[in-house]
Amino acid sequence: MESSVYLARQPILDKTGKLFAFELLFRDSPKKDSAIIRSAIAATANVLENALNGIGLQALLGSHKGFINCNREMLLGNITSLLDAKHFVLEILEDVVPDETIVAAVASLKYKGFEIALDDFVYTEENCRLFSPIFPYLSYIKIDLVNNTLTQRKEAVSYFRKLGISLLAEKVETESTFQECLDEGYDYFQGFFFARPEILTGNFVPAETQAILSLLRLLRKEPTLGLLCKEIENYPEIKESLLRYAVTGNVLRQVENRSIQEIIEWIGIRRLHEWLMLLLYSRSSADSDSRDSALFRNVSHRAKFMENIAAFIPNATENFCADAFLLGVLSRLEALSNVSLDSLISKLNLSDAIKDGLQYRGQLGLILRLTDAMEKDCQEEISDSLTQLSLKSFVLKICVENAYTWAAYA
Numbered sequence: 001m002e003s004s005v006y007l008a009r010q011p012i013l014d015k016t017g018k019l020f021a022f023e024l025l026f027r028d029s030p031k032k033d034s035a036i037i038r039s040a041i042a043a044t045a046n047v048l049e050n051a052l053n054g055i056g057l058q059a060l061l062g063s064h065k066g067f068i069n070c071n072r073e074m075l076l077g078n079i080t081s082l083l084d085a086k087h088f089v090l091e092i093l094e095d096v097v098p099d100e101t102i103v104a105a106v107a108s109l110k111y112k113g114f115e116i117a118l119d120d121f122v123y124t125e126e127n128c129r130l131f132s133p134i135f136p137y138l139s140y141i142k143i144d145l146v147n148n149t150l151t152q153r154k155e156a157v158s159y160f161r162k163l164g165i166s167l168l169a170e171k172v173e174t175e176s177t178f179q180e181c182l183d184e185g186y187d188y189f190q191g192f193f194f195a196r197p198e199i200l201t202g203n204f205v206p207a208e209t210q211a212i213l214s215l216l217r218l219l220r221k222e223p224t225l226g227l228l229c230k231e232i233e234n235y236p237e238i239k240e241s242l243l244r245y246a247v248t249g250n251v252l253r254q255v256e257n258r259s260i261q262e263i264i265e266w267i268g269i270r271r272l273h274e275w276l277m278l279l280l281y282s283r284s285s286a287d288s289d290s291r292d293s294a295l296f297r298n299v300s301h302r303a304k305f306m307e308n309i310a311a312f313i314p315n316a317t318e319n320f321c322a323d324a325f326l327l328g329v330l331s332r333l334e335a336l337s338n339v340s341l342d343s344l345i346s347k348l349n350l351s352d353a354i355k356d357g358l359q360y361r362g363q364l365g366l367i368l369r370l371t372d373a374m375e376k377d378c379q380e381e382i383s384d385s386l387t388q389l390s391l392k393s394f395v396l397k398i399c400v401e402n403a404y405t406w407a408a409y410a
Helices: 040-055 057-061 072-076 100-111 125-137 150-162 175-184 207-220 225-233 236-248 260-282 294-312 318-330 333-337 341-347 352-358 362-376 379-388 394-408
Strands: 006-013 019-027 065-070 088-092 115-121 140-144 166-170 188-190
Touching (some): 006 362, 006 394, 019 188, 057 065, 057 394, 072 100, 100 115, 100 125, 140 150, 175 188, 207 236, 207 318, 260 294, 294 318, 341 352, 352 362, 362 379
Parallel strands (some): 065 088, 088 115, 140 166
Antiparallel strands (some): 006 019, 006 188
């Protein structure tokens, strides 16, 4: 049987909304058609080895740290020897009882250079007494917004601020919740709030956005250079922007009298794809480093993941896979443009299949549903989506890891 243990990655952002770190979650198959790794430490070791040797640290984390859940067995075992303390934060699960053995292990890991976090802390006097022996070794405490009242959230900030421990709010799913936690004094935020902005009525979709999306879709079909150049010539604004990019990016020392074909030959298809993605984001983001934003990374990964899944669908065509990639980009366009989904559907020249996909209908809609479920770690929905797509669960591992690698260099 194929192993179906896969890695899920959730972004952690700082007060300015910049990407700070990722939590790495190790997930076993939601279905029973593949090998099940029942030991948490075995699952973690399996995925860590795969991630570090397969995906690679740079592709997985870039310049950011990775938070890894640690149960009692992991804290007392030698799995941490696989990790470089400069790149990983050890996150103690909330059900680990901090007895003398655990306190000694945590102290040792801190001495080795690891930052330590405490997961899903519920702020009560009893829990503060129970976990107080490890407080001196903690850099972060994660407060689950679902399990803590507003009063508990505020008291936690006051209490742990005096101890020099940073507070991380979990399950931050809307911008308004992010702002509330920011006002309360939280330092870091985990959730997909950055992908669910407040939608403003009256916003419009720039014509250039349609052009960029059309070119991105074309690139997924691996067109001939001649066809690609002809398509770019149809969009004068895109052409002029590409010429400026060639100058400012020092791609060519002299672009006068250079053809679009010569410029593309110099920069290559991969850099052209990256430039188009950045162009799409720069139209709606004031972030000067859009490529390293949580939203950019999220869209890049989900678009490639959806394309990968589409390729496993029986009788999948080139157009179907290209549409799956584009749907992944479009599924976050609300966040890019602050335009409602209904407005996007009505104003962009989209195929019926993609329109249906955005409404979670048809096979593309099932792939989008699977992608959302993966991000939310909803095992029941993952299993149901795989069943409806007639896919074995081991494909998740293949598609996820390939998407991380691709998105790191997109």
